[in-house]
Amino acid sequence: MSIQPRAQEAFEPLPEDAGQIGGEFSLFRELPQSVEVNKLRKRLLRLAREAMDNFAMVRPGDRWLVALSGGKDSYGLLAILLDLKWRGFLPVDLLACNLDQGQPNFPKHILPDFLNRHGIAHRIEYRDTYSIVTDKIGEGRTYCSLCSRLRRGHLYRIAREEGCSSLVLGHHREDILETFFMNLFHGGRLSAMPPKLLNDEGDVMVLRPLSYCAEADLAKFAGIMQFPIIPCDLCGSQEGLQRNAMKAMLEDIEQRMPGRKDTMIRALGNVRASQLLDRSLFDFVGLSPE
Numbered sequence: 001m002s003i004q005p006r007a008q009e010a011f012e013p014l015p016e017d018a019g020q021i022g023g024e025f026s027l028f029r030e031l032p033q034s035v036e037v038n039k040l041r042k043r044l045l046r047l048a049r050e051a052m053d054n055f056a057m058v059r060p061g062d063r064w065l066v067a068l069s070g071g072k073d074s075y076g077l078l079a080i081l082l083d084l085k086w087r088g089f090l091p092v093d094l095l096a097c098n099l100d101q102g103q104p105n106f107p108k109h110i111l112p113d114f115l116n117r118h119g120i121a122h123r124i125e126y127r128d129t130y131s132i133v134t135d136k137i138g139e140g141r142t143y144c145s146l147c148s149r150l151r152r153g154h155l156y157r158i159a160r161e162e163g164c165s166s167l168v169l170g171h172h173r174e175d176i177l178e179t180f181f182m183n184l185f186h187g188g189r190l191s192a193m194p195p196k197l198l199n200d201e202g203d204v205m206v207l208r209p210l211s212y213c214a215e216a217d218l219a220k221f222a223g224i225m226q227f228p229i230i231p232c233d234l235c236g237s238q239e240g241l242q243r244n245a246m247k248a249m250l251e252d253i254e255q256r257m258p259g260r261k262d263t264m265i266r267a268l269g270n271v272r273a274s275q276l277l278d279r280s281l282f283d284f285v286g287l288s289p290e
Contacts, residue, residue, distance in 0.1 A: 025082055025083065025086045025118075026117075026118050026119065027079055027082060027083075027118045027120075027225075028079075028083065028225075031224065031225065032224060037224055040217060040220060040221060040224070041083070041221070043217065044076070044080055044213055044217060044218070044221060045080060045083060045084060045087075047210075047212040047213045048080050048081075048084065048209045048210060048212075048213065049084065049089060050212055051195055051208070051209050051210070051211045051212050052090075052207075052209050054195075054269075055195045055196040055207075055211075056196070057166075057195070057196055057205075057207045057209060058090065058091070058092060059092070059165070060091040060092070061091065061092070062092045062093070062164075062165045062166060063092065063093040063094075063095065063162070063163055063164045063165060063166075064081070064092050064093065064094050064095070064164060064165070064166045064167075064168045064207070065095050065097050065155065065158060065159040065162060065164040065166065065167050065168065066078050066081060066094055066095065066096045066097065066168045067097060067098075067099075067155055067167060067168065067169050067170065068096045068097060068098045068111060068115075068122070069098065069170075069230070070098065070110060070111055070228075070229065070230030071170070071229065071230065072218055072219055072221075072222035072227065072229055073170035073171070073172055073210065073215075073218055074169075074170040075222055075225070075227040075229070076170065076210070076213075076218040076221050076222055076227075077168065077169070077170035077209065077210055078094075078096055078120070079221075079225060079227075080209070080210070081094055081168070081209070082094065082120070094120075094121065095121050095122065095123060095162055095164060096115060096120055096121065096122040096123075097122065097123045097124075097125070097155065097158055097162075098111045098122070098123075098124050098125075099125055099127060099151055099154050099155060099158075100124065100125065100126040100127070101127060101128065101130050101150075101151060102126065102127070102128035102130040103130050104130070106230070107230060110228045110230055111124065111230070112124055113228075114227075114228055123158065123162065125154070125158060127154050132150060152167075155167050156199055156201070156204050159204050160203065160204070164204070165204070165205060166204065166205040166206070166207050167199075167204055167205070167206050167207070168206075168207045168208075168209065169206065169207070169208050170208075170210055171193055171208045171210060171211065172210045172211070172213045172214065172215050172218055173210075173211065173212060173213055173214050173215065173261060173262075173265055174214070174215040174247065174250065174261070175193060175215075176192050176193045176208075176211055176265065176268070177192070177246075177250055177261060177264055177265065178243050178246040178247055178250065179191075179192050179193040180192035180193075180264075180268065181246045181249065181250070182242050182243060182246055185242075185246075186242055190276070190278075192268055193208065193211075194208075195207070195208045195209075195211040196208070211265075212265065214261070
């Protein structure tokens with residue numbers, strides 16, 4: 001079921017049995033049955049539920065716009081949310097959305113074919129932000145930052161048009177850690193990528209249910225599910241050198257000291273303001289002996 005862009009018009013939900021075959025959502029019909037695969041699937045579901053519970057993401061009856069780029073992370077996000085909904089753990093309506101930004105050689109048929117084949121409600125919209133980015137960004141510089149901001153603005157608009165209270169993104173554990181270290185090393189601040197935030201206009205919530213999920217698990221899951229991946233470098237731009245450096249640093253730490261990424265993620269939820277230097281977070285002036 002595909003929808004063309006429209007404003008302030010009700011979206012017809014899928015029938016209850018759409019995409020379900022033999023008691024299983026059709027997306028998982030050909031999933032290999034093995035102990036390893038089942039463990040991976042359950043781990044991703046558990047971590048997504050944990051993030052959603054910890055950050056109070058779910059309000060029964062809400063409608064979520066699930067951003068689908070065609071990369072491994074967004075495919076994984078959509079599959080995990082559909083799995084949780086099928087199991088009765090996610091009482092919200094889901095609408096997958098791809099924003100075709102006019103990148104050269106973008107394979108327009110892949111996502112509609114995939115979504116229609118599995119009976120997944122979706123909206124595909126074309127907006128040529130690529131021309132804007134190439135006009136504003138000099139040759140040889142990365143497009144990612146401006147491209148992302150333009151995309152986010154259109155996704156907020158689509159969420160409003162479709163009556164969605166939340167925009168759901170596929171950022172994972174490594175995305176959060178890389179952002180933290182980029183801000184630490186290059187921005188001089190302690191901040192990362194929150195699992196839940198309200199947009200500047202105050203009308204759309206941004207949710208990241210995969211905040212605890214490992215990128216390696218999502219990559220393995222995408223391979224098992226045989227998602228039709230669309231490469232992220234169709235525009236010819238590459239990820240910023242700063243983020244790539246943070247990614248390499250984290251991988252080196254994890255190889256030398258396994259489990260450190262999980263420790264770092266836990267640390268972001270275990271902040272001791274009195275042990276830092278931010279006077280706005282702790283009253284050092286008023287601190288004195290009895």
